[in-house]
Amino acid sequence: MAEVTQYDVVIIGAGPAGMTAATYASRAELKTVMVDQGIYGGQMNNTAEIENYPGYENIMGPDLAEKMYASSTQFGAEYSFGSVTGIDVLDNHDKVVHTDMGDFQAPVVIIATGSEHIHLGVPGEEDYQGKGVSYCAVCDAAFFKGESVSVVGGGDSAVEEGLYLANIVKDVTIFVRGDRLKAQPILQERAKKQENIRFVYNTSVTSIDGNEEAVQSVGLINNQTGEKSTFETAGVFIYIGLKPNTAHLTNLGITNEQGWIMADQKMATAIPGIFAAGDVLAKELRQITTAVGDGGLAGQAAYNYIASL
Template sequence: MLEYDVIVIGAGPGGMTASLYAARANLKVAMIDRGVYGGQMNNTDDIENYPGFPTIKGPDLGEKMYQNTVNAGVEFIFGDVQEVTVDDNQYKHVKTDSEDLVSKVVIIATGSNNRKLGIPGEKEFSGKGVSYCAVCDGAFFKNENVTVVGGGDSAISEGTYLANITDHVGIVHHRDKLRAQKVLQDRAFSNNKIDFTWNSNVVEIVGDDNRVTGIKMVDNQSGKLTTVDTTGVFIYIGNIPNTQMFSNLNITDESGWIITNSEMETNIPGIFAIGDVRLKKLRQITTAVGDGGIAGQNSFEYIEQFNEK
């Protein structure tokens, strides 16, 4: 069984920051992820609100953060965590799909997944016109008409990105105003390749055997049903926390978000949670990094006390 001082589960900006701080405190640190380091930054084109960079590509920022952890001696492990348990001596046992690890501290930084609409056609046309990542798939829709569903930062930012590639972007939102930052709204409203459909819900995605050909949406005030031609549907309606593997720990609320205090501590000593997986209002790269710094430092202080027992 592999032994560490700190195991960080998740290699997004929060997880990488926590790993960096813990490793710089001369702790033995492993960082586990089932995908490429960087998390959702890999699906983001331009990041404009991270201090120190007027603008930077998401994957580029992820690469810079990862190199910091490598230089500090963090061990990256590719794996899918199945369960975390705590023994009578307060050691944390992390079971992955390939090996078992043990540590004094676990920092959970597993983030969240895209929320699905749950409508007919969404699953059937996934990868055939239905997408949750404009940066990943936008190039497939060059000079075509696409639809974005949502009204938050991600929907509006990625809609503007798509407008640079496609002929037209229709944004469908269930309310009569957006939730996105004003600077993003202004940018979208001024783009003549973007238009908005308000107070409407997409109720079905239609197509042929090969790809999406349109959507059906209903006006939630009049009840009128409309069919719109589109070849791509990009869905940004929020996130669901990746916490199913921690259900045995009883550290989440009823929706699955992990509850912590301001020190990133859960109700189990030595288990911290950071970033998008936490129950909090603002989920941004900057807040994930802040969470990670706090948890990384507090893991050192916890281990100091642990070793004195």
């Protein structure tokens, strides 16, 4: 029988949404724990400079994570490592969050598990992870100093990471599946002014190839002509979208067909006492600012729910 620890609020995830929810819940004198399978901060830890968060002209992602963590724990919220395997809803309003490190029981659960990068699903992608395939330029750009690298994608993340890489590597080629970029105009302008960034449109990566040690090239197909080619590259950085981290929560019936959690304006899901916040939600804009706003609402909603019992 797994050990069960009782709390008022269990927050799954310790990114900006989870940490803000912890600040609000613990400040309301609720016994609160954040459970995360990695280091607090979420995707902020993979972000070089953040320049659209109020109060800072720019700040390094890990630095902002540290500041948020200090704030989130100042009123007594706890932090625990653990990978969530499921949630059970009991008859007495309580929920049990099962993890590989033990179970947590509380009347309120706030799901703030965020999202992760979608993989291309092409031959070689999984084989070369850590050997040239990356989903984090901030983490891995330094390994490619003086080399030519590729970026796959045409949205904000692809262009932002391309810009970051361009300051470190020899040159960056960005492969875009369609005939135009989807990134914000300001990012497009910056990238197009960068002499060592070039864009290749209407092109998909079909394979990632190399020797036993590292990536050496990618296979390509022109989506208009069907022409196939090979492009030499030392690294492949993939940014083709996000998927929600809700694999162990689908049985709850609170997600849509794509796995994103459905919640109302007070962050409440269809199950009383289960709230959600941040990038895991079905919504338009996934940014640190919106995650923080969601977390504040969820933390306050937790207090109101417990007060109503």
